[in-house]
Amino acid sequence: MNQEFLEFVSIQLMKGSKTSLYVQLYDSLCELIISGKLSYGYLLPPVRKLAVFLAVNPGTVVNAYKLLEQNGYIFSRAGSGSYVAEIPAKGDTEYQPAAEIELEPLPPVTVHPGKNCLDFATVMPPPDLLPIDDFKNLLIEVLDRDQGKAFSYQDSQGFEPLRQAISTYLKEQGIKAQANNVQIISGAQQGIDIVAKAVLNYGDYVFTENPTYPGAIAAFRSRGAKIVEINMESDGINIQELEVKIRSFRPKLIYVMANIQNPTGYSYSLGKRNRLIGLARRYNALILEDDYISELDVSDAPLAPLKALDRDQRVIYLKSFSKIFMPGLRLAFLLMPPSMVTKVLASKHNSDISTSGLTQRAFDLYLRKGIWQRHIAAIRRIYLERYQTTLAAIEEYLPPAVTCHRPRGGLTCWLALPEGVSAQQVVQAAQQQGVLLTPGTAFFPRHAPDRFIRLSFAVVCSEEILQGVKILGDIISQYCLLNTEK
Amino acid sequence: MNQEFLEFVSIQLMKGSKTSLYVQLYDSLCELIISGKLSYGYLLPPVRKLAVFLAVNPGTVVNAYKLLEQNGYIFSRAGSGSYVAEIPAKGDTEYQPAAEIELEPLPPVTVHPGKNCLDFATVMPPPDLLPIDDFKNLLIEVLDRDQGKAFSYQDSQGFEPLRQAISTYLKEQGIKAQANNVQIISGAQQGIDIVAKAVLNYGDYVFTENPTYPGAIAAFRSRGAKIVEINMESDGINIQELEVKIRSFRPKLIYVMANIQNPTGYSYSLGKRNRLIGLARRYNALILEDDYISELDVSDAPLAPLKALDRDQRVIYLKSFSKIFMPGLRLAFLLMPPSMVTKVLASKHNSDISTSGLTQRAFDLYLRKGIWQRHIAAIRRIYLERYQTTLAAIEEYLPPAVTCHRPRGGLTCWLALPEGVSAQQVVQAAQQQGVLLTPGTAFFPRHAPDRFIRLSFAVVCSEEILQGVKILGDIISQYCLLNTEK
Numbered sequence: 013m014n015q016e017f018l019e020f021v022s023i024q025l026m027k028g029s030k031t032s033l034y035v036q037l038y039d040s041l042c043e044l045i046i047s048g049k050l051s052y053g054y055l056l057p058p059v060r061k062l063a064v065f066l067a068v069n070p071g072t073v074v075n076a077y078k079l080l081e082q083n084g085y086i087f088s089r090a091g092s093g094s095y096v097a098e099i100p101a102k103g104d105t106e107y108q109p110a111a112e113i114e115l116e117p118l119p120p121v122t123v124h125p126g127k128n129c130l131d132f133a134t135v136m137p138p139p140d141l142l143p144i145d146d147f148k149n150l151l152i153e154v155l156d157r158d159q160g161k162a163f164s165y166q167d168s169q170g171f172e173p174l175r176q177a178i179s180t181y182l183k184e185q186g187i188k189a190q191a192n193n194v195q196i197i198s199g200a201q202q203g204i205d206i207v208a209k210a211v212l213n214y215g216d217y218v219f220t221e222n223p224t225y226p227g228a229i230a231a232f233r234s235r236g237a238k239i240v241e242i243n244m245e246s247d248g249i250n251i252q253e254l255e256v257k258i259r260s261f262r263p264k265l266i267y268v269m270a271n272i273q274n275p276t277g278y279s280y281s282l283g284k285r286n287r288l289i290g291l292a293r294r295y296n297a298l299i300l301e302d303d304y305i306s307e308l309d310v311s312d313a314p315l316a317p318l319k320a321l322d323r324d325q326r327v328i329y330l331k332s333f334s335k336i337f338m339p340g341l342r343l344a345f346l347l348m349p350p351s352m353v354t355k356v357l358a359s360k361h362n363s364d365i366s367t368s369g370l371t372q373r374a375f376d377l378y379l380r381k382g383i384w385q386r387h388i389a390a391i392r393r394i395y396l397e398r399y400q401t402t403l404a405a406i407e408e409y410l411p412p413a414v415t416c417h418r419p420r421g422g423l424t425c426w427l428a429l430p431e432g433v434s435a436q437q438v439v440q441a442a443q444q445q446g447v448l449l450t451p452g453t454a455f456f457p458r459h460a461p462d463r464f465i466r467l468s469f470a471v472v473c474s475e476e477i478l479q480g481v482k483i484l485g486d487i488i489s490q491y492c493l494l495n496t497e498k
Numbered sequence: 499m500n501q502e503f504l505e506f507v508s509i510q511l512m513k514g515s516k517t518s519l520y521v522q523l524y525d526s527l528c529e530l531i532i533s534g535k536l537s538y539g540y541l542l543p544p545v546r547k548l549a550v551f552l553a554v555n556p557g558t559v560v561n562a563y564k565l566l567e568q569n570g571y572i573f574s575r576a577g578s579g580s581y582v583a584e585i586p587a588k589g590d591t592e593y594q595p596a597a598e599i600e601l602e603p604l605p606p607v608t609v610h611p612g613k614n615c616l617d618f619a620t621v622m623p624p625p626d627l628l629p630i631d632d633f634k635n636l637l638i639e640v641l642d643r644d645q646g647k648a649f650s651y652q653d654s655q656g657f658e659p660l661r662q663a664i665s666t667y668l669k670e671q672g673i674k675a676q677a678n679n680v681q682i683i684s685g686a687q688q689g690i691d692i693v694a695k696a697v698l699n700y701g702d703y704v705f706t707e708n709p710t711y712p713g714a715i716a717a718f719r720s721r722g723a724k725i726v727e728i729n730m731e732s733d734g735i736n737i738q739e740l741e742v743k744i745r746s747f748r749p750k751l752i753y754v755m756a757n758i759q760n761p762t763g764y765s766y767s768l769g770k771r772n773r774l775i776g777l778a779r780r781y782n783a784l785i786l787e788d789d790y791i792s793e794l795d796v797s798d799a800p801l802a803p804l805k806a807l808d809r810d811q812r813v814i815y816l817k818s819f820s821k822i823f824m825p826g827l828r829l830a831f832l833l834m835p836p837s838m839v840t841k842v843l844a845s846k847h848n849s850d851i852s853t854s855g856l857t858q859r860a861f862d863l864y865l866r867k868g869i870w871q872r873h874i875a876a877i878r879r880i881y882l883e884r885y886q887t888t889l890a891a892i893e894e895y896l897p898p899a900v901t902c903h904r905p906r907g908g909l910t911c912w913l914a915l916p917e918g919v920s921a922q923q924v925v926q927a928a929q930q931q932g933v934l935l936t937p938g939t940a941f942f943p944r945h946a947p948d949r950f951i952r953l954s955f956a957v958v959c960s961e962e963i964l965q966g967v968k969i970l971g972d973i974i975s976q977y978c979l980l981n982t983e984k
Binding site for chain 1: 545556557560617622624627628630633634637638641645646647648649650651652684685687688691693700713716720722824825826827828844847849850851852853854855856857
């Protein structure tokens with residue numbers, strides 16, 4: 013027996029079986045890898061040698077290796093061969109070929125929750141907090157000033173005065189920015205989509221936090237990219253896991269929310285920010301930072317975005333103005349490394365030519381006149397109160413076995429239920445009592461644990477918060493009890 | 499010598515060469531196909547047999563076949579083997595692997611042509627023809643009526659009353675439509691992009707007219723699809739060519755403009771409409787009909803869209819309201835076969851969640867109050883005059899060797915220059931005399947002939963048309979003369 017192939021003696025291929033030889037070989041190699049017999053970094057034998065050993069033709073081995081690579085079990089280095097990849101927890105490696113993945117709709121946006129519901133699911137501000145009159149006056153001002161130009165095609169990169177106003181605004185937040193590197197887009201979702209188009213080709217790897225925003229997963233999958241998740245911890249992404257996986261998968265892009273992450277509310281420590289950027293530099297990955305909601309950081313020392321630490325132009329910064337302002341307006345921007353500007357512009361152009369010129373012109377005035385800043389200050393006051401009420405209610409009404417990390421702000425809390433209590437069951441039971449919540453499962457790309465709930469205080473007043481969290485607490489307590497009795 | 503492999507005796511592969519064996523084999527097979535030695539429909543030998551004959555391993559043949567298929571030279575049928583595909587004119591088959599294609603920006607939109615230019619390049623109406631005051635009043639009406647709701651997230655499929663109003667409008671045009679099958683989108687370019695996302699996977703074939711709208715090419719390429727062009731004739735797509743190619747390539751999608759095509763201005767005959775739909779049915783392809791500008795059909799008997807003939811739900815109808823209305827508003831819709839509704843909705847959601855609710859609500863009133871219909875009628879009167887002036891000026895000032903098919907309307911004419919006269923040179927010379935034109939080369943996905951010019955009368959008055967076409971005529975005459983002297 014050739015010592016070199018000791019690991020492969022268990023492989024038995026059946027010619028004439030219905031399952032083709034290469035799929036049989038693929039399955040056998042998968043087993044060896046998953047069981048740990050071939051461990052991370054193992055150099056697989058050259059195609060020809062393994063083919064001779066198994067008495068199959070080399071094409072069979074080639075195809076099996078290809079499928080392994082496609083599904084994330086191995087990776088190859090030009091000129092040096094194929095290696096076993098780092099394999100996440102069992103089951104997590106079931107990558108489907110992206111072309112066969114159906115596009116998946118995001119969870120529906122709750123536009124009109126029932127009248128008598130306590131709505132802890134919606135994460136946009138209620139219509140009565142939106143600055144309607146201010147914006148109406150600005151629209152009229154723009155139309156009177158610009159006439160037909162407000163309705164003509166807009167430059168695909170965006171209305172230049174607005175890009176100037178944004179770069180001024182960013183400088184106030186500690187981010188160096190030039191109008192040339194700003195791309196106006198129609199909301200944050202489009203930002204993710206056009207960055208995916210500009211950066212990712214079919215089969216490329218992209219890293220996301222786990223859990224993460226499902227709209228990002230959908231955009232990356234639609235692009236045919238392979239998604240590898242890195243677990244979130246309360247001080248940011250798991251850096252050891254990132255380090256091992258980045259070495260194996262060499263992702264083109266890492267998608268993160270460094271401040272008040274969606275859905276966990278976690279924020280990255282300064283140490284983890286620097287490690288993330290350092291690893292991205294070392295393995296030449298781009299970072300897409302989705303600044304989801306940092307205006308609502310109500311802590312004593314609000315954090316600057318990750319982009320503020322980006323010394324070697326590796327972070328694409330994505331910021332939506334619509335999230336806490338006017339979701340239906342569809343307005344956001346990207347601040348890009350200069351090297352990305354042309355690619356992203358082409359991608360925007362191919363997607364929808366340009367964002368509404370009228371909206372851009374009105375929002376430009378909104379920023380320049382300082383009304384945005386005043387609106388944010390007003391909204392912060394309202395949400396600070398709801399945030400404090402929510403945390404106090406959680407403390408008071410939820411069983412101590414429920415854990416909730418205190419976020420720096422934002423619109424949501426992330427609840428971890430005790431072992432053995434099903435989040436989906438709790439959410440359903442709550443809904444029957446008129447309390448709407450979002451089960452955490454929606455936020456995990458794969459193998460979602462059934463123990464998290466996202467609780468949003470975006471559209472509920474203090475009184476409703478107390479009432480709703482109390483109901484939730486009672487439900488969870490009952491399930492805990494049931495659990496103990498079992 | 500084995501008679502079976504007679505065609506392959508010329509193949510000589512050099513082991514140890516810098517070029518890998520499979521690429522050498524690919525090149526040799528390409529030559530045989532292009533030279534016609536292996537002709538359309540030829541069944542290639544099984545991998546193993548050819549490998550034995552050439553004394554290479556089967557993996558080499560597998561890889562060469564794969565590359566041939568990827569590049570459109572052969573196609574395979576499950577269980578029956580690989581066949582030589584129909585090969586278009588030499589050179590047209592140089593498909594690049596889509597992943598390596600750079601995203602390409604569209605030709606820049608001319609927003610502010612120089613003051614003293616005669617602008618025959620821009621194809622959107624000038625700002626002073628846009629119905630600003632009407633629309634401003636509607637915006638105010640909507641904001642007063644809907645308050646914050648106008649700025650909340652909009653249903654991803656679109657504002658329901660607007661979808662109702664559109665289906666009513668379509669019924670007036672002879673198209674059966676239900677609001678359920680209407681998807682609101684942010685302009686026609688987005689329609690092409692989201693249909694591409696919903697229908698095409700990496701490596702799928704899509705057919706386009708040749709020449710065609712470059713924005714569509716860019717969207718399909720960005721999706722990783724392979725584009726096969728079908729030549730346009732003055733009464734529509736070349737049906738013989740379509741028939742041969744559809745059999746070989748089995749496209750998922752055929753992108754057409756049946757009425758007043760961009761850039762040629764050609765419209766499909768009734769016979770060709772029916773043949774196109776019949777072939778799509780037979781080979782199970784979807785058709786994306788881009789109704790570019792049929793409101794400006796100024797002929798005595800305006801044509802209904804192709805969609806009106808779609809009895810078996812195979813045509814996706816794309817209509818922009820912004821083209822001759824308000825380009826900067828970014829508003830269009832898709833009327834879909836019911837089976838496509840969910841996929842397209844997911845694709846829209848993943849692209850940008852929804853189109854601006856404010857714009858949709860204002861445009862809804864615009865349609866319901868009949869202002870759109872009045873606007874179209876007014877615009878038609880203006881463009882009928884410019885259309886007639888342009889055709890008369892072409893007749894009078896351009897040398898008879900320039901041919902121009904009389905379009906049924908629209909905003910442009912498509913000029914074919916005499917043999918030997920370079921369109922690019924003429925366009926450059928015209929520009930130096932202050933006349934802006936678009937060379938036809940931008941509209942051909944590959945191997946653009948240098949003899950077409952698109953002349954737009956969208957932003958020039960009658961006087962300017964006469965002046966500009968006269969200058970163009972003089973320039974072309976000079977080039978014709980130079981050409982004769984050579």
